[in-house]
Amino acid sequence: MTGLQDRLTREQVEEFGREMDELRQRLVADLGEEDVAYIHNVIKTQRGLEVAGRALLFAGFFPPAWLAGVGALSLSKILDNMEIGHNVMHGQYDWTRDPALSSQRFEWDTVAPAENWRHSHNYIHHTYTNIVDKDRDVGYGILRIDPAQKWHPYYLGNPVYAVMLAFIFQWGVMLHDLEFDRIVKGERKWSEFADVRKRMLRKASRQVGKDYVLFPLLTGPLAPLTLLGNASANVVRNLWAFSIIFCGHFPADVESFSEQETEQESRGQWYLRQILGSANITGGPLFHILSGNLSHQIEHHLFPDIPARRYPQIAPEVRAICEKYGLPYNTGPLHKQLFSVAKKLVKYALPDRGGDANRPEPSTLNRDRNLSAA
Amino acid sequence: MGRLAAIADSLLTPHGIDRYLELIDPMLVRREIRAEVTDVRRQTPGTVTLTLRPSRAWPGFTAGQYVRVAVDIDGVRRIRCYSPASSAYRRDELELTIRAHEHGLVSRHLYGTAAPGLVLGLSRPEGEFTLPPARPDKLLLVSGGSGITPVLSMLRTLADEGHRGEVVLLHYAATAADVPHRAELARLGERPGVRVVLACTRSADGELHGRFGERHLDEVAPWFRDAPAYLCGPEPLRDAAAELYAANGLSERLHTEEFTPPALRLDTEGASGRVRFARSGTEVDNSGRPLLEQAEDAGLAPEHGCRMGICFSCTQVKSRGAVRDARSGAVSDGENEEIQLCISVPVGDVEIDC
Missing domain, CATH: 3.10.20.30 (Beta-grasp domain)
Structure with missing residues (x-):
């Protein structure tokens, strides 16, 4: 098996790991009031947009108000899920010891219960990033996104499933934690998920209750318009979150790994895998905030528990270290990364030509192999 | 929680109403307990007295209890325990007197920067160092240094109740200049039945001098063997009192704000990792x-x-x-x-x- 272990010599990997650790120490030592002020500001903006969006829908009979309401509510849900929820629940602000910013207590404005998500995301995905058969985010158990996933006629619908998933993404994220695919394969039992289901039912009914029952009822005769508005905001958020997240790990050249090559990984090797398995998206400051700074997926995967506002700050340094060691640093504009993902979804819908499921050689490999210690 | 608030919470799920109200004004929160600093006095060198107006969820406290106070310093929430010095009946004038310790992060921060308008987090009050509901006819209060706060709260609370019994407060300090709330202590000492005695360990101020001992008690509260005593102060004072009361077979009469260190169960043999x-x-x-x-x-x-x-x-x-x-x-x-x-x-x- 080529790939992860062959890129750098053992000494290089350890030296690279030390550089990453040093960068981390520097960041941690610098955390303080500014980071708290930043997230409080984002929270204030999100709550303001939310209240404004709900209020505008009371005037939903006036089309511009309805549109503005949907826009504000969509932005609110995007900020809540991406820059606030995802990042707070990663423990990025746990050092503040503020219960309102505690990873264990935060709950986000989406149907997926925080507790279920924290397990599958923080632990499974971030520990076993892009290890096929271990990281359940590789294809989310329903898509074929990697040649190492065995083809099956079911995957002919790959692009269609992806589009459907994009529209109902919040429900997809919620149901992901039920591990249907593994239950079908008999790897896990339905009964093991009783608590997970209970949490889902409770969270989903509260979310549905507010977006599709209470707020529409409050607007009286406008109820259908309000319901439509709330549903639209949820869909806008779904499409946005899907796009950002799929661009994080699935564009071409992002690598996946086997369990075998990641056994007994050192810290340096773990950092290396995070870089090879992630891709960034380029864009302006507002774009980065709306993506929850997941546009800096590489930095996020290196330091998942460091406040995300720091990722753009350290990106040039991370990139320079990658260049020093001849490592790829996958980045590109949103449309390019999305197109790359779409191509992959179509490509892997079809069986592999020649029936060979071996991974292709990473394009950067030959250059890297002869790299001398920098 | 009213029906209206319950509906508001359903509408504002998952964050809940407090997370929105606090953006208008941090003191509007309904569930969390907070307090706004309304007055700051630095009465003696090294102490700061904060007057607080608690938010609506504050349940009130019993004189002698303590409260955990949360304050954000450089982005990190710090929590410390303080016993209010105010009367339990003055809900909106909760008073904390805090001594700035040399290495105390929170106490020095508050001493240096506290100003009206600052909002602090509060816990529900805790602690068993409280007077019995049936107030004793004769009562001895002893304090040392910053231990004055819970016993002052007791004395003020009794005053607000119009308590008629005999109360002696014996306070130990290095010098008279180190005693916060001196004017008020003097005023309280003028009430019928109340006597406030200052004992100075390092100066000629005060009525008594030197360290705590039977001699002091015989002088200011000769009836101390027949009355409950409430003591809050530094360890040497606590130890001296505990010894004196034990020697007289009166241990159950002495109540101290001493947090008994719990027995820690340690297993150093089987430790791994x-x-x-x-x-x-x-x-x-x-x-x-x-x-x-x-x-x-x-x-x-x-x-x-x-x-x-x-x-x-x-x-x-x-x-x-x-x-x-x-x-x-x-x-x-x-x-x-x-x-x-x-x-x-x-x-x-x-x-x-x-």
């Missing part, structure tokens, strides 16, 4: 001792206070692994949870964010 202190990058073998001791043994100096699990000064975030509460034996293994270093013992590999 490594302890990693992430911020400093230090890693050591788990010795089975509380994490605070292990950190200190490794050359670190984490912030701490009581070393017995009550003051929360040593709270840190545990990012990975399991710890056992050495008081209760309960094991907790959550990721990114707050633990108190002084009473937490690692169970296997543990990573602490300090």
Whole structure:
């Protein structure tokens, strides 16, 4: 098996790991009031947009108000899920010891219960990033996104499933934690998920209750318009979150790994895998905030528990270290990364030509192999 | 919680109403307890007295109890315990007198920067150091240094009740200039039945001099053998009083604001795993001792206070692994949870964010 272990010599990997650790120490030592002020500001903006969006829908009979309401509510849900929820629940602000910013207590404005998500995301995905058969985010158990996933006629619908998933993404994220695919394969039992289901039912009914029952009822005769508005905001958020997240790990050249090559990984090797398995998206400051700074997926995967506002700050340094060691640093504009993902979804819908499921050689490999210690 | 608030909470799920109200004004919160500083006095060198107006969820306190006060310093929430000095009947004039300790992060911060408008977090009041509901006819209050606060609260509370019994407050301080609330103590001492006596250990001020002893009690409260006594002060004072009362067979008459250190159950033989202190990058073998001791043994100096699990000064975030509460034996293994270093013992590999 080529790939992860062959890129750098053992000494290089350890030296690279030390550089990453040093960068981390520097960041941690610098955390303080500014980071708290930043997230409080984002929270204030999100709550303001939310209240404004709900209020505008009371005037939903006036089309511009309805549109503005949907826009504000969509932005609110995007900020809540991406820059606030995802990042707070990663423990990025746990050092503040503020219960309102505690990873264990935060709950986000989406149907997926925080507790279920924290397990599958923080632990499974971030520990076993892009290890096929271990990281359940590789294809989310329903898509074929990697040649190492065995083809099956079911995957002919790959692009269609992806589009459907994009529209109902919040429900997809919620149901992901039920591990249907593994239950079908008999790897896990339905009964093991009783608590997970209970949490889902409770969270989903509260979310549905507010977006599709209470707020529409409050607007009286406008109820259908309000319901439509709330549903639209949820869909806008779904499409946005899907796009950002799929661009994080699935564009071409992002690598996946086997369990075998990641056994007994050192810290340096773990950092290396995070870089090879992630891709960034380029864009302006507002774009980065709306993506929850997941546009800096590489930095996020290196330091998942460091406040995300720091990722753009350290990106040039991370990139320079990658260049020093001849490592790829996958980045590109949103449309390019999305197109790359779409191509992959179509490509892997079809069986592999020649029936060979071996991974292709990473394009950067030959250059890297002869790299001398920098 | 009213029906309206319940509906508001359903509409504002998952964050809840407080997370919106606080953006209008931090004091509007309905569930969380907070308090706004309305007045700041620096009565004596090194002490600051804050007058607080608590938010609506504040349940009130019983004189002698303490409250955990939360304040954000450089982005990090710090929690300390203080006993209010005010009367339990003055809800909107909750008073804390805080002495700035040389190395005290929170006390120095408040002494240096507290100003009206500052909003602090409060816990519900806690503690068993309280007067019996049936007020005793004769009562002895003894305090030393900053221990004045809970007994002053008792005295003020009794005054507000129009209590007619005999009360003696015997306070120990280095010099008279070190005593906060002096004017008010003098005023309270003029009430019928009340006597406030200042004992100075290092100056000629005050009615009495030198350290606590039977002689002092015989002088100011010759009936002390027949009355309950409430004492709050530094350890030497507590020890001297405990000894005196024990020698007279009166131990059950003496009530102290002493937090009894719980017996810690430690297993240094069966300890395993490594302890990693992430911020400093230090890693050591788990010795089975509380994490605070292990950190200190490794050359670190984490912030701490009581070393017995009550003051929360040593709270840190545990990012990975399991710890056992050495008081209760309960094991907790959550990721990114707050633990108190002084009473937490690692169970296997543990990573602490300090």
